[in-house]
Amino acid sequence: MSAQKPVVTRFAPSPTGYLHIGGGRTALFNWLYARGRGGKFLLRIEDTDRDRSTPEATAAILQGLRWLGLDWDGEAVSQFARKDRHAQVAHEMLDLGAAYKCFSTNEEIAAFRAEAEARGSYALFLSPWRDADPATYPEAPYVIRMKAPRDGETVIEDAVQGMVRFRNDQLDDMVVLRSDGTPTYMLAVVVDDHDMGVTHVIRGDDHLNNAARQTMVYQAMGWDIPVWAHIPLIHGPDGKKLSKRHGATAVGDYQAQGYPAAGMRNYLSRLGWSHGDDEFFTSEQAMEWFDLSGIGRSPARLDFKKLENICGLHIAAGDDAALLHEIEGYLVAAGRPALTEPQRDLLSRAMYCVKDRAKTFPELLEKAQFALTSRPIVPDEASAKALDTVSRGILKTLTPQLQTVSWTKAALEPILTEIATAHGIGFGKLAAPIRTALAGRSATPSVFDMMLVIGRDETIARLEDAAG
């Protein structure tokens, strides 16, 4: 294969449910690889299983990819729509002598397997029709099976797993075209990848075995074999295969929980792939660095603590306007009320002092509560304790001074410090009641930042409310 050939990767989910976090990572790897090399990243919906495929699932998958920021080139391809082409290739294989019609019924095959199992030995099903004379063909439904080589071995050159050898006598004659004329996955995936010009197949290592049988189809048709890269699957925190009981398994769940997409991309790309000791990076850097040789061979576990840490760094480093936009998307995904215009404005102004202390959007919103809420401020139980008779009195002496002072931290700080000193208390003792008055809770930005964000009038009004 020539190194100059432009890279074409693809993500090929089957639309039988939401976009799984593992699928999201597979898509991410393909996207990074293509984008980092000026190649194309294609999307194909593997919907040949008509019973299990749904339009809703397709929509959910596209939605998940969009949220993750993984844009694909061209239109998403429906595999089912290409069934005629698949059938055509199956018949070409027939003409080439690389496939044959098999008239064995499901019952016969099931009986064969049951019998083998009863004997305690497992045996591959070997169709009696493999070398049958066409003159003996019955008038009956048939499937088209690959006439797989019986001797020798099929070798997979995998960019991640290395050279993997399969003995051909371990592989049976797989069905390529069903009796209803529709293609199986094993055929469709090869035909589509070939027709779409896919150069690199990056997918879960649950497909490693399939690669051998798919190689046989490529060989039978005389097509170029793509570069294989079978990546290990993601496991749950307990090391078991990721499933519902681990909590969030759908990409959409993460959006609804308020993780920023940039953080998800960063975290997911570091799961099973590394570039030296780099931990925190942008997608641009990841594209530049991403390479198949950096992919590990062992499955990685999801670690929510680390995810949160990375996400916190991305929120802190994020552009204010972009964060605001993403937060509004989060609100919709989480089913929370949208921001009103004034809230939008206030949050925008508060962003600088709340973004560097939040790991997720709900946490950020919690810190920004002082800006989003409106009078009267109802203190929670803990912060209410800071508001006693003495502190109320102090607040009363404070408000007149705030009327005229220039509304900057530089001007406000001396005034508050002075008042604290005058009452013989530390600054912390003064900040507590002010915090209660302004936010009604204990986890907030600094009192100065809050005053600056909500402005002079609102500050004084809240302080007067609290002073009683």
Add this chain to the structure above:
RNA sequence: GGCCCGUUCGUCUAUCGGUUAGGACACCAGGUUUUCAACCUGGUAAGAGGGGUUCGACUCCCCUACGGGCUGCCA
């Protein structure tokens, strides 16, 4: 059952025959601090087990154990 893949601190990982086995998250201790956080300093913590190959193995080979995948007219 058969075939295939994997196994470095709790977790993600670096190392591509020679290192006191490094970093990050988490955790613990201390510091800083107007709250929550953040931040700073320090610390605990790893090559699954057994055989080889080699002057020398985490690195190469074999066996075992454990985990995972495939073994469908699912993808």
